[in-house]
Amino acid sequence: MPPKAKAAGKGRAPAKRKLAEEFPPGEVLTDTGKKSWKLGPPVGKGGFGLIYLAEPNSEKPVGPDARYVIKVEPSENGPLFCELNFYTRAAKPDLIQKWLKAQNLKQLGVPKYWGSGQHDKAGKRYRFMVIDRLGTDLQKKFEECGKRFPRKLVLQLGLRLLDTLEFIHEHEYVHADIKASNLMLGHSDPNQVYLVDYGLAYRYAPDGVLKEYKEDPKKCHNGTIEFTSIDAHKGASPCRRSDLQILSYCMVQWLCGRLPWEDRLQDPVYVRDSKIRSQENISEFLSQCFPTQDKPAEIQVFMEEVMSLGYNDKPPYERLRSILQNGLKSIQAKDDSKLEFTPVNGEPTLPAKKTTKRKKAADKAEESVADGSPIKKAKPSKKTEVNGVKKSPKAAARPRKLLSAGKQGDHKSRVKETATQTSPGLSLRSRGRKKVSS
Template sequence: MPPKAKAAGKGRAPAKRKLAEEFPPGEVLTDTGKKAWKLGAPIGQGGFGLIYLGDENSAKPVGSDARYVIKVEPSDNGPLFSELKFYMRAAKPELIQNWIKSHKLKNLGVPKYWGSGLHEKEGKRYRFMVIDRLGTDLQKKFEECGKTFPRKLVLQLGLRLLDILEYIHDHEYVHADIKASNLMLSHSDPNQVYLVDYGLAYRYSPDGVHKEYKEDPKRCHDGTIEFTSIDAHKGASPCRRSDLEILCYCMVQWLCGRLPWEDKLQDPLYVRDSKMRCQENISQFMTKCFSSQDKPGEKGFMEELKSLGYQDKPPYEKLRSILQAGLKTIQARDDGKMEFTPVNAAVSLPAQVSTQIPLLHQAQHWLLYVIIPPICSPQWASHGDHEVAIVKMEAKMERGPGR
């Protein structure tokens, strides 16, 4: 009997943990730096803790316009403690601001860490952490858009995530659980996206020394099953290439609506083997994703990821330039505006068709123009073969699948 899949987004977790009790608004918590914070209304639950609106302590109650959220959970629970280690090492405001300045970025989608500590009440101890308040998550946006994002948006999200991943990788961590529900828009600016939930974040290179590749059967399939990396499926600790592999799966899903192994997520061995077959036979993966025999572009992109070794540093700038070139080919630019609009082509077609043909068309177009020219066959653009391939592909699109 195959092992049971882990619940989406929860990853590795002991079977029994205490749930946090709800505190009344106005409860004051004091962090390790002796700064006092006041709790507002609870706005959500994460794992085994509660999330409250929060602000610096004052005579005023915490309003709905609060700038911070405060995560609280029983002190002997593990998730917040694990996440806290990442925030304390890599998300202090000065670190993020220095990176933004040195890399000439407008923003970096890592929530800032403002404080943490322990709080006692009625003989019980609680751990808390204060971070930036954020808005809605991308999973809700994805569903509102009919479970497909426009090409421009997919490219922009890819660019933002490359910025984020380069930063956290440079600070010795990998995220290991990238997905739409862990991406949130800024509360004050809906054009800024943040990567959240570092409960599975792993310090892959403590003090600059990369961890060795080692498979542990007890850690097999950690993460969110449909997106988790092959390394994680095998029980190896995540590394930088793992994050990029997860990002690739996310982008394919955002563009096409689903991944080919989503029909059997309760069978992690099937999902693992499907991803391994995808890596071994990328053309077959293309057929399953896009229902087309013409699939050169994504193959080139997957080969680029496949070439990375466990300890290799990813070519962030090269990957970034690929996405930027993709924006140009669809006559768009990274204007900083996140436009969450349904794909128009899917609206007027019958339901049975609209989930296949329009998504197929945009996927083929995106792959041809974005991925293959920069990395699979750079000489195409100068010799005309790429343009010929595009003409043939677009003619096939007009005829429809299988014609």
């Protein structure tokens, strides 16, 4: 994420991170377990890393049917180091297999980690990580569907992500950056979806000891601005309820096409306060999102359940799954394990706004993150609409009076507080992120 909160919109390249140089096909990397891996051609490129097709080292060149990918970054960069901490502690194949058996699951949306290490070339040191090869990301599918997913599909995705988040949470981590571009379909099974990019993953309970709620002004708005949790907006470290709140925003966007605060993503205070108001009256928030059709009742119940959680509460995963399953029953559907990405009939629920120069610049900036090209700063619009009334940015950004820190941190009752398709492997398109220490 950008170093300044005011620039917390889309598409800012991480500051002061070195770019990875491209290795030729056939380069051999040796991981910490002494296993050698041969690189194929690069299949993904971001502002600070490269992704290659890969296979265990042999005399054969790496072909287009490769089963693995390797993500490479200069060793001093932070995101891959953070990812590796997560993968080595929580996503080794034996841990995933043990969880699948214990939970009676067939699949889990966490890529398997196969190795990592450091590689020296031309006097420079690089860090690398090997995981399963994956397919296309959901952001591309979302755009292909006209930026609206069918209700059945959204509920299926929600159920898959609940399984994934429960696994992550039970292994002491939260993801903190759930979004369509960080969700990828399986390479061999397009009906499976994987949560990727753990560069912002946070160990909320090291050795089982929960972190306390504490706001840090230097960490405000960390994450991807349109989806980030209210905890993160206030500078508190992410927790389990944070992930579920992000998931609820994603599901609403997938259903209606656009979140109400997406018109002013360059103003993080406005976005934060809009989210706080949405939590104070979830019914009214959903009426804004679905003005021309019935509100999805299950989404309201889901958000209310998440809203009732305290900072350190363990989420009721089974209860949340039941809510989404009841939503499927209400539309006479069931989770048949098939993800159907079909356009929704009719016009988008929220009318599309006229593209502004700022929006065009933000989109261009996001593309630059993927290809490493320079990013130009977007100029903020002079006026915007807040609850249907045009106001100046200064007036619109004026924060509402918030609750005390104590009530923000602990609340059990009604809560007032509130690339590009990089690869067959990992998404490098992470918009608006900050460097996070592990």
